[in-house]
Amino acid sequence: MKSVIGMGNALTDILINLKNDEILDTFKLPRGSMNLVDSELQRQIDASVADAPHTLSLGGSASNTIRALARMGASTGYIGKVGRDETGDFFERTLNELQIAPTVFRGDEPSGRCVSLVSPDGERTMCTYLGAALEMRHTELTPEIFDGYEYFYIEGYLVQDHELISNAVRIAKERGLQVALDLASFNIVEENLGFLHDLVDRHVDILFANEQEAAAFTGEKNPLEALDKIARKCSIAVVKVGTRGAYVKYRGRVDHIGIMGNARRVDSTGAGDFYAAGFLFGLCRGLSMEQCGTIGSIAAGKVIEVVGTTFDEKVWEEIRRMVGDVETGNYIL
Numbered sequence: 001m002k003s004v005i006g007m008g009n010a011l012t013d014i015l016i017n018l019k020n021d022e023i024l025d026t027f028k029l030p031r032g033s034m035n036l037v038d039s040e041l042q043r044q045i046d047a048s049v050a051d052a053p054h055t056l057s058l059g060g061s062a063s064n065t066i067r068a069l070a071r072m073g074a075s076t077g078y079i080g081k082v083g084r085d086e087t088g089d090f091f092e093r094t095l096n097e098l099q100i101a102p103t104v105f106r107g108d109e110p111s112g113r114c115v116s117l118v119s120p121d122g123e124r125t126m127c128t129y130l131g132a133a134l135e136m137r138h139t140e141l142t143p144e145i146f147d148g149y150e151y152f153y154i155e156g157y158l159v160q161d162h163e164l165i166s167n168a169v170r171i172a173k174e175r176g177l178q179v180a181l182d183l184a185s186f187n188i189v190e191e192n193l194g195f196l197h198d199l200v201d202r203h204v205d206i207l208f209a210n211e212q213e214a215a216a217f218t219g220e221k222n223p224l225e226a227l228d229k230i231a232r233k234c235s236i237a238v239v240k241v242g243t244r245g246a247y248v249k250y251r252g253r254v255d256h257i258g259i260m261g262n263a264r265r266v267d268s269t270g271a272g273d274f275y276a277a278g279f280l281f282g283l284c285r286g287l288s289m290e291q292c293g294t295i296g297s298i299a300a301g302k303v304i305e306v307v308g309t310t311f312d313e314k315v316w317e318e319i320r321r322m323v324g325d326v327e328t329g330n331y332i333l
């Protein structure tokens with residue numbers, strides 16, 4: 001079976017259950033928002049919730065995708081940068097436990113982390129501190145890192161460093177890997193339009209975009225027209241349209257793949273990340289576009305049923321069983 005190495009902002013997610021919303025008022029954090037914070041604000045927030053119960057998990061868009069791929073049974077690797085601290089140790093240890101081959105660099109800043117403050121009613125307010133993740137440089141990447149993999153997956157959130165992405169993708173292509181990119185967010189697309197077009201034209205084989213990102217990238221509001229435009233630039237174009245599923249265009253043919261209809265949405269965090277994981281898993285197994293999309297929908301449908309992006313082994317067993325059924329043609333959406 002083929003294998004995937006991912007690269008992204010290496011973040012550790014810290015989920016904190018709040019007794020009340022006082023801290024949100026104190027730090028003027030709008031409920032439900034995502035805030036980029038500096039180390040000082042992060043430290044103050046940490047100090048004021050030090051007594052609240054919390055859990056740690058591997059976070060970051062690409063690392064979510066790689067983690068899901070590993071849990072489905074793919075062989076995987078991950079490239080990222082953390083600090084020389086306990087959070088960084090946690091990140092690297094967790095990759096090892098999941099049998100994800102780590103290429104984890106250590107920087108001078110503290111490890112990047114995303115603190116999710118969960119209000120008593122379930123609303124989540126996020127504070128993201130990128131820290132050492134921002135220190136990763138293209139000069140740290142060597143061709144050997146990519147040896148033995150067939151696909152290279154990158155998250156759009158990395159666009160802060162154009163040189164890093166360009167060089168990583170160039171090395172991966174030289175080593176014969178296919179490159180997959182998720183556009184991450186429409187504002188990222190708008191702010192880096194020229195760079196992203198050039199990258200996709202030259203190096204990207206598989207592009208994942210949601211409806212808004214596809215519109216920002218192509219200027220076409222209609223997802224099918226956006227899909228067409230994207231498909232002229234790369235080999236496999238995937239445009240996700242939320243509860244309406246996704247469109248895939250490959251070799252001139254368009255497939256529409258629906259959603260896992262019985263999913264009970266609790267929190268959509270990770271839907272896109274897990275969709276990419278399922279899709280890439282199908283590609284690794286040499287399956288059809290329809291089967292790849294179906295596995296994407298299954299993985300996404302499962303992650304939206306939980307708060308956060310982790311669930312227990314029982315659910316992974318169920319996913320692996322469903323994926324097996326997709327492969328044998330016994331599961332069709």
Ligand SMILES: Nc1ncnc2c1ncn2[C@@H]1O[C@H](COP(=O)(O)OP(=O)(O)OP(=O)(O)O)[C@@H](O)[C@H]1O
Nearest residue numbers: 210240241242243245246259263270271272297300
């Ligand atoms: N309510 C839902 N029920 C079932 N499946 C869903 C639902 N919402 C989304 N999905 C699945 O998740 C996939 C990806 O969702 P979406 O189109 O929102 O991507 P995204 O915006 O990239 O997600 P994210 O916000 O996680 O980055 C969809 O194509 C679909 O298969």
Ligand SMILES: [Mg+2]
Nearest residue numbers: 184210272273
């Ligand atoms: Mg997304």
